[in-house]
Amino acid sequence: MTETAPRPTLEAVAARAGVSRATVSRVVNGGDGVREPLVERVRRAVEELGYVPNQAARSLVTRRHDAVAVVIAEPETRVFADPFFALQLRGISKELTAHDNQLVLLLTEGRDDHARVARYLAGGHVDGALVFSLHLDDPLPGLIRGAGIPTVFGGRPGWHDGDEGVVFVDSDNRGGAREAVRHLAGLGRTRIAHITGPLDQTSAADRLQGFRDVRGDADPRLVVESDFTPGGGERAMRELLARRPDVDAVFAANDLAASGALRVLREQGRRVPEDVAVVGFDDMLPVAEGTDPQLTTVRQDIEEMGRIMARLLLRRLDPSGTDDPPAGVVLPTTLVRRASA
């Protein structure tokens, strides 16, 4: 069969070029000490035969695979349904490609597959890993530690209890949430509710903390736990309207949940922002600009987060690097005002 046609060997290249195996090997691995005319002959033979150097063998010398794994601790279906991941991957992909590193995305159906992912990480197939969307009780961080490869986390890890050397990139979730809630209060709203994300993720917990920083005295019924999805936002909004029909503002923990809340408000005849003002989090386009009315939201630069994660990891992998990368990078957020608040 075509795909198993014998692969051209180093020997074949040597014979074609009329040089020794050692010479071919030196040229292919970028080593010095080969005269230019010979280099040229070897290159031509490599091209003519379609020779692909065995990277496993080369890795023994360089100890690099020039490949970085990305692990998203969510089932494959969510990875493709939530534009958050696409944006983060875009930043990662651009940065890795600029440094000729291969992005290796390890997809799973769910948590049961995380042990297999850890085996792959430990198997000598990648130089390091970028890991995100972790939940507090997730066994993945422990498994990855067992794999023993350099890792950068997306989002502040929740298990970070004095663990030195955990490297992460995050947005200022708490500060951004405070700004959102202060904005609503500044509009004169007094019954401000919060639709949270899944509280086993630090991003959601930190946004709730920011809400509490400003509204520590809020009626507990004004806080409804949800899950960062449009459907979850709908359910939470219905619950809120049942608990406190007089609610006059909602801070939703992300734009997708806010879009669900807006649908329920419209369906129940509440005008936005006149009756209920709504603020989201992320500024994910086209979500935030696709709602009716368009969404006031807290912008975080998701693509930039991905880019910085990749950059920190590449710095750690660079053997000539002299400086230690910082343990944590927290990016600022900005309030983007549109029609909903």
Place this chain on the structure above:
Amino acid sequence: MTETAPRPTLEAVAARAGVSRATVSRVVNGGDGVREPLVERVRRAVEELGYVPNQAARSLVTRRHDAVAVVIAEPETRVFADPFFALQLRGISKELTAHDNQLVLLLTEGRDDHARVARYLAGGHVDGALVFSLHLDDPLPGLIRGAGIPTVFGGRPGWHDGDEGVVFVDSDNRGGAREAVRHLAGLGRTRIAHITGPLDQTSAADRLQGFRDVRGDADPRLVVESDFTPGGGERAMRELLARRPDVDAVFAANDLAASGALRVLREQGRRVPEDVAVVGFDDMLPVAEGTDPQLTTVRQDIEEMGRIMARLLLRRLDPSGTDDPPAGVVLPTTLVRRASA
């Protein structure tokens, strides 16, 4: 740093369990000939130390990585923007997970990165590859052949000129297109246009061929080449209305292009289906059900295509397999009637 904390070794497990290295190695690699109490002791030590067996070493014995690469010959941005790929990956992911194989998605920024992808494939990191969205002049198939690993292609490869052993999974693009055009003709439409996909992809070329099977005598101005995107469908529809203002039916090569065409028809005051009937291809939800009016389209089971691709590859990789898998599988399509035609 935590992630580079020394990884527990085979020796450490042996010391903890009070057995020899060879015994640990046998237990870890699932070999026989170790007494049950010893197996138990080794397992406990493995667990206590968080030992992860070195898969590279194990692979030398089993010659399997239990990992399959997926390569999509499109830039990363398109992979996440077109739900076609998400559906195909869903089928692939389910099938690979059911057989405890890791899905390794290799993302790229574009064609310049294909040589790097080929190096990764050749590097001993995966057992085989699933490759799709190939364009005719793409160097990827040649590069993958050089990598020398079993491969299954999604879609009939265009370079297939007597090449034996190319394994692929495709839909009946030509038959499906014929059914779409016959349906429009059956509604009494006489000026049926076709918005094609990119004709350097066999799926688009085959759908055009199906259109020609039925309307071989059509005015050439009724065929406009496009690119499978909503924006491309809009531009093609404007071009069609300029060339033949009397057009009364459109067969678009996919649902995304059809959704663009519908927008332009509405904008120009043409009623669908009264003035212009529209048929798409894919039946990709929520695209086909999200248009106004909802789209009549040719359904192909995209997720099932992915599942069958994975299944064919796993059969080829199974050393105990006796039968040769088929070289090509072509799945049937069905016309799904909604309001647009």
